[in-house]
Structures are given as structure tokens and as C-alpha cells.
Amino acid sequence: MLKMSALRLLWVPVLFCLTHAWLCHGACVEVDSDTEAVLGNGFKLGCISCKMRGEVPASATVDWWFMSKGESDFTHIYSYADMTGYVMDDRFVERLDWNGSKKTVDVQDGSIYILNVTYNDTGTYRCYFDRTLTFPNYEFHTNATKFITINVVGKATRGTASILSEVMMYVSIIGLQFWLLVEMIYCYRKISAAGEEALRESEAEYLAITSESKDNCAGVAVAE
Ligand SMILES: *[C@@H]1O[C@H](CO)[C@@H](O)[C@H](O)[C@H]1NC(C)=O
Numbered sequence: 068m069l070k071m072s073a074l075r076l077l078w079v080p081v082l083f084c085l086t087h088a089w090l091c092h093g094a095c096v097e098v099d100s101d102t103e104a105v106l107g108n109g110f111k112l113g114c115i116s117c118k119m120r121g122e123v124p125a126s127a128t129v130d131w132w133f134m135s136k137g138e139s140d141f142t143h144i145y146s147y148a149d150m151t152g153y154v155m156d157d158r159f160v161e162r163l164d165w166n167g168s169k170k171t172v173d174v175q176d177g178s179i180y181i182l183n184v185t186y187n188d189t190g191t192y193r194c195y196f197d198r199t200l201t202f203p204n205y206e207f208h209t210n211a212t213k214f215i216t217i218n219v220v221g222k223a224t225r226g227t228a229s230i231l232s233e234v235m236m237y238v239s240i241i242g243l244q245f246w247l248l249v250e251m252i253y254c255y256r257k258i259s260a261a262g263e264e265a266l267r268e269s270e271a272e273y274l275a276i277t278s279e280s281k282d283n284c285a286g287v288a289v290a291e
């Protein structure tokens with residue numbers, strides 16, 4: 068019985084893939100590139116341009132330009148066409164690698180990788196996609212441009228999100244501890260107050276009983 072349902076469950080992803088083929092092929096999502104590179108490390112300059120008509124055959128070329136901090140013009144640094152990349156600028160010779168779509172002319176990920184980042188790599192990069200969509204009777208050209216400004220730092224700095232979540236964690240731990248302490252003090256007070264009350268009550272009761280019995284005794288004495 069259990070085996071049957073487990074087997075049936077196995078079919079779910081298969082059916083899902085059959086009906087949503089585009090998802091299982093790795094849907095294209097245009098994620099923004101990182102912008103902080105660390106000195107001496109590698110850095111991936113991300114640039115994704117999704118093909119809007121997924122079912123239409125297409126091919127794309129990707130070009131990268133660079134304008135370093137202080138320069139006022141972009142320089143062509145890299146060109147990718149027909150599954151081959153060319154470095155176009157002396158500063159990047161043997162320092163750039165293709166990091167985008169592999170083994171296809173239908174490029175949607177045009178990312179490149181800088182090896183051994185230096186401070187001189189600080190600046191703005193321009194990524195340019197030139198795409199040809201091939202329809203049965205005609206071709207259609209589209210293009211897309213993205214700008215990425217990167218900052219080179221000596222050491223990796225942590226993102227604000229991670230710092231914030233850590234701070235939140237400490238705040239909540241301290242808050243909980245404080246709440247626990249307040250609760251404990253409150254309970255302790257209540258318990259000791261109740262104890263005193265009980266003591267006072269029993270004392271009063273004792274007195275009442277004694278006076279009552281005295282009265283009774285007195286009454287008895289009077290009656291006698
Ligand atoms: C990007 O290129 C670098 C250097 O060639 C390589 O180490 C890395 O695995 C590549 N990553 C991808 C996703 O292609």
C-alpha cells in the first residue's frame with residue numbers, strides 16, 4: 068500500500084516536467100550581477116538576457132565594454148560569437164573567461180569571469196546582447212544592454228542582510244531572556260506575597276478562633 072503511493076508520488080515530477088517542459092529546462096531568470104569584487108580573487112560579471120519567445124530558435128552574440136574609474140569612455144574588452152570568446156583589450160589578456168551559456172549559439176547567459184581582480188578593474192561594465200530570432204519566413208533582431216558598476220575591495224565585506232539577521236538574532240535572544248527574568252521576578256513576588264497572605268490569614272484565623280472560643284467560653288461561663 069505504502070509502496071504503491073510512493074511509486075505514484077514518483078510520477079509527479081515526471082508529469083510536471085511533461086506539462087511544464089520550460090521549467091525543467093531551467094527557466095531563464097534575469098538575476099542582477101554581484102557588484103563587489105575582492106582583490107586577487109576571481110569575479111563573475113553576471114549578465115543574463117532572457118529570450119522572450121522561448122519556442123523560437125535564436126542565436127545571440129555578446130559584447131562587453133569597460134569604463135574604468137576616471138575614464139569617460141567605454142572600451143570594447145570582450146566579444147563572444149559562435150561559441151568562441153575573444154579578449155579585445157590588453158588589460159584583460161588571459162584574465163577573462165566565458166562564464167555564460169555553454170555549447171549553444173542560443174545564448175541567454177552572457178556572463179564573463181575576471182581572474183585575479185586588481186584595483187584597476189574598478190569601474191562600469193556594459194554588457195550588450197545582439198539576438199536574432201529565426202521565424203519561418205523572416206528574422207527578427209533584438210538587443211539588450213546592461214550596466215554593472217563594480218567596486219574592488221581588499222577583503223570581502225558582509226552583506227547588510229546577514230549583519231541585520233545576526234543583530235535580530237541577538238536582540239531576540241536578549242529580549243527572551245529579559246522576558247523570562249521579568250516573569251520569574253513577577254512569579255517569585257506573587258508566590259511570596261501569597262505565602263505572606265496565607266500566613267497573615269492563618270494568624271487572623273487563629274486569633275479569630277481564639278477570641279471566638281474565648282467568647283464562647285465567656286458565654287458558657289455567663290450561661291453557667
Ligand atoms: C567561470 O569561470 C571560472 C574560471 O574559468 C571557472 O572556475 C568557473 O567554474 C566558471 N563558472 C561557470 C558557472 O561557468
Ligand SMILES: *[C@@H]1O[C@H](CO)[C@@H](O)[C@H](O)[C@H]1NC(C)=O
Nearest residue numbers: 106107108182183184185186
Ligand atoms: C594576481 O595578481 C597579483 C598582482 O598583480 C600577483 O601578485 C599574483 O601573483 C596574481 N595571482 C594569480 C593567481 O595570478
Ligand SMILES: *[C@@H]1O[C@H](CO)[C@@H](O)[C@H](O)[C@H]1NC(C)=O
Nearest residue numbers: 135158183184185186187188
Ligand atoms: C593599474 O593601472 C596603472 C596605471 O595604468 C598601472 O601602472 C598599474 O600597473 C596597473 N596595476 C595592475 C595591477 O594592473
